[in-house]
Amino acid sequence: MTDRIVAADVLVTSPGRNFVTLKITTADGLVGWGDATLNGRELAVVSYLRDHVCPILVGRDPARIEDTWQYLYRGVYWRRGPVTMAAIGAVDLALWDIKGKACGQPVYQLLGGAVRDRIPSYTHAPGWDVPALCDAVQAVRERGFRAVRVQTGVPGLDSVYGVTKDGSAYEPAGRGRALVEEVWDSDAYLRYVPGALAEVRSAVGPELALLHDVHHRLTPIQAARLGQALEPVDLFWLEDVTPAENQEVLRLVRQHTTTPLAIGEVFTTVWEFQQLLTEQLIDFVRAAVSHAGGITPLRRIAALAEVWQVRLAPHGPSDVSPIALAGATHVGLATPNFAIQEYMGYPERVHEVFRHAWTYADGHLHPGDAPGLGVEVDEALAARFPYEPAYLPVARRRDGTLTDW
Numbered sequence: 001m002t003d004r005i006v007a008a009d010v011l012v013t014s015p016g017r018n019f020v021t022l023k024i025t026t027a028d029g030l031v032g033w034g035d036a037t038l039n040g041r042e043l044a045v046v047s048y049l050r051d052h053v054c055p056i057l058v059g060r061d062p063a064r065i066e067d068t069w070q071y072l073y074r075g076v077y078w079r080r081g082p083v084t085m086a087a088i089g090a091v092d093l094a095l096w097d098i099k100g101k102a103c104g105q106p107v108y109q110l111l112g113g114a115v116r117d118r119i120p121s122y123t124h125a126p127g128w129d130v131p132a133l134c135d136a137v138q139a140v141r142e143r144g145f146r147a148v149r150v151q152t153g154v155p156g157l158d159s160v161y162g163v164t165k166d167g168s169a170y171e172p173a174g175r176g177r178a179l180v181e182e183v184w185d186s187d188a189y190l191r192y193v194p195g196a197l198a199e200v201r202s203a204v205g206p207e208l209a210l211l212h213d214v215h216h217r218l219t220p221i222q223a224a225r226l227g228q229a230l231e232p233v234d235l236f237w238l239e240d241v242t243p244a245e246n247q248e249v250l251r252l253v254r255q256h257t258t259t260p261l262a263i264g265e266v267f268t269t270v271w272e273f274q275q276l277l278t279e280q281l282i283d284f285v286r287a288a289v290s291h292a293g294g295i296t297p298l299r300r301i302a303a304l305a306e307v308w309q310v311r312l313a314p315h316g317p318s319d320v321s322p323i324a325l326a327g328a329t330h331v332g333l334a335t336p337n338f339a340i341q342e343y344m345g346y347p348e349r350v351h352e353v354f355r356h357a358w359t360y361a362d363g364h365l366h367p368g369d370a371p372g373l374g375v376e377v378d379e380a381l382a383a384r385f386p387y388e389p390a391y392l393p394v395a396r397r398r399d400g401t402l403t404d405w
């Protein structure tokens, strides 16, 4: 007897930050969980799911994951985009979770089994100045990480996205109904960062993998200059060096530097990676398993990237929930050209709401061997943390114009 979806519900919880979770229940009593969190626009995905997707999931065969993906992606007519793809991603994750539970297998086994024993991961070490940065790097190194994302304050700027003055962990989206506006100065950043990261490199030695995120804030020629200036630092990658809507601009960056480039956390489909991959303009694909529409399309993106020897390194900040992180680790264990998983970490309460089988040890992640994705949501606890408005900050240049993200 074919199983059927009998319910699809959306949970919103905020144990330290907002998360949107999809719960799919079947007639056989199986429950699948999916992450639909889109930072700063969470409620748009809630409505997309509750008002449009959940009603058309009821009655479907949960085992037909690919058909359901096509049904939601092609059937909607209005394709792509972060809201649509976060919603589809949540459904895809939940259906893989159900299929694993139905088979009594962890999802990575359904993806062809493990090609590695554990997944390299990196975390964040922000520091307002070089001494603070070196201390932060040392602290995460002592936790076993062999790869660290280093973000620094910039002299002359009162605030810099991703870095706190007191060294406390930063949360991308500030709570509250007001959107924070920061001042950004690319020239000050370009004058300071190469020297600062060079100091960090000489302090930590040659082995530790250092990653830096430019967060889309430079023009192509500025990005080329930064990539060149950072070559002596031997970065593992330089991320989102310039906005990549017009992907041809990366050709200019490639012409001037061999610093490895990582792009893709704001991309939502394989088509947005096409030119970057087929022209070898990036070295790492940063698509998030949730925002790129789920495990099903992420595997396709990885397959296309493999043709050009480009590796997968999914986005894994605190605003991608432990369910999506679980999905990424299953893909990571089973995908040959998977390089490294971002693991920014979560406040303790998040681990209590999202009880997960995935583990972190000694710089590596493992999805665990529980059937499905290996995450169960404590709904009663989740209900105790209602949604709170929160926005990502925006940045303006000194002349008042909005700068790119």
Ligand code: CS2
Binding pocket: 039, 172, 213, 215, 265, 315, 316, 317, 318, 319, 342, 344, 392
């Ligand atoms: C960052 C993110 O982790 C990263 O690479 O780019 O922290 C990003 O800023 C947030 O996820 C935005 O919501």
Ligand code: MG
Binding pocket: 213, 215, 239, 240, 265
């Ligand atoms: Mg990033």
